[in-house]
Amino acid sequence: xxxxxxxxxxxxxxxxxxxxxxxxxxxxxxxxxxxxxxxxxxxxxxxxxxxxxxxxxxxxxxxxxxxxxxxxxxxxxxxxxxxxxxxxxxxxxxxxxxxxxxxxxxxxxxxxxxxx
Amino acid sequence: xxxxxxxxxxxxxxxxxxxxxxxxxxxxxxxxxxxxxxxxxxxxxxxxxxxxxxxxxxxxxxxxxxxxxxxxxxxxxxxxxxxxxxxxxxxxxxxxxxxxxxxxxxxxxxxxxx
Numbered sequence: 463x464x465x466x467x468x469x470x471x472x473x474x475x476x477x478x479x480x481x482x483x484x485x486x487x488x489x490x491x492x493x494x495x496x497x498x499x500x501x502x503x504x505x506x507x508x509x510x511x512x513x514x515x516x517x518x519x520x521x522x523x524x525x526x527x528x529x530x531x532x533x534x535x536x537x538x539x540x541x542x543x544x545x546x547x548x549x550x551x552x553x554x555x556x557x558x559x560x561x562x563x564x565x566x567x568x569x570x571x572x573x574x575x576x577x578x
Numbered sequence: 579x580x581x582x583x584x585x586x587x588x589x590x591x592x593x594x595x596x597x598x599x600x601x602x603x604x605x606x607x608x609x610x611x612x613x614x615x616x617x618x619x620x621x622x623x624x625x626x627x628x629x630x631x632x633x634x635x636x637x638x639x640x641x642x643x644x645x646x647x648x649x650x651x652x653x654x655x656x657x658x659x660x661x662x663x664x665x666x667x668x669x670x671x672x673x674x675x676x677x678x679x680x681x682x683x684x685x686x687x688x689x690x691x692x
Contacts, residue, residue, distance in 0.1 A: 505667060507683035553620055568620035
């Protein structure tokens with residue numbers, strides 16, 4: 463079974479600065495998806511960024527980028543020019559590409575605080 | 579509707595009562611998932627429906643939990659004889675087909691068992 467670990471329960475960053483959230487995972491599969499989701503106090507899960515394991519290029523979405531190290535099974539999220547609206551719980555998640563395993567497996571989350 | 583909707587938004591019940599939670603997926607989404615999120619924790623998979631295939635119930639924590647889905651529409655998650663440890667946010671998500679497509683989440687139902 464796959465597992466996802468987020469070792470930072472809480473992180474803080476000053477507005478306009480950069481912060482990196484860590485995530486490691488364990489799997490025996492060679493092809494899969496990795497995700498970062500944001501969950502504000504409204505509880506709504508919002509997809510931030512997605513990475514396909516067979517793609518070597520790191521995914522980027524505006525101020526959000528990932529550092530995907532497949533051999534190390536590491537998938538960190540970098541938020542540049544942090545904004546107050548980025549404050550939320552962030553979850554790293556794994557998804558198998560096999561149809562039968564299309565559930566998401568989540569880490570425990572990292573609570574991000576953005577200080578003005 | 580434009581997104582996944584869930585009702586009720588909040589539910590408070592007494593230990594031992596049965597509760598029913600509802601999820602309305604995005605129209606046309608054949609895949610539907612239920613997850614549980616305990617306070618301060620990540621989401622745990624409960625059950626997965628894909629079209630008319632038999633659901634994947636492997637995440638249900640006990641036989642007090644069950645879920646149904648009629649075709650490709652509404653799903654209900656039922657918890658019988660609720661216990662205090664069932665207190666959590668229950669989130670529903672839907673997607674086109676299954677593995678390849680993004681899961682869109684609803685706002686969840688916060689269940690409190692007194």
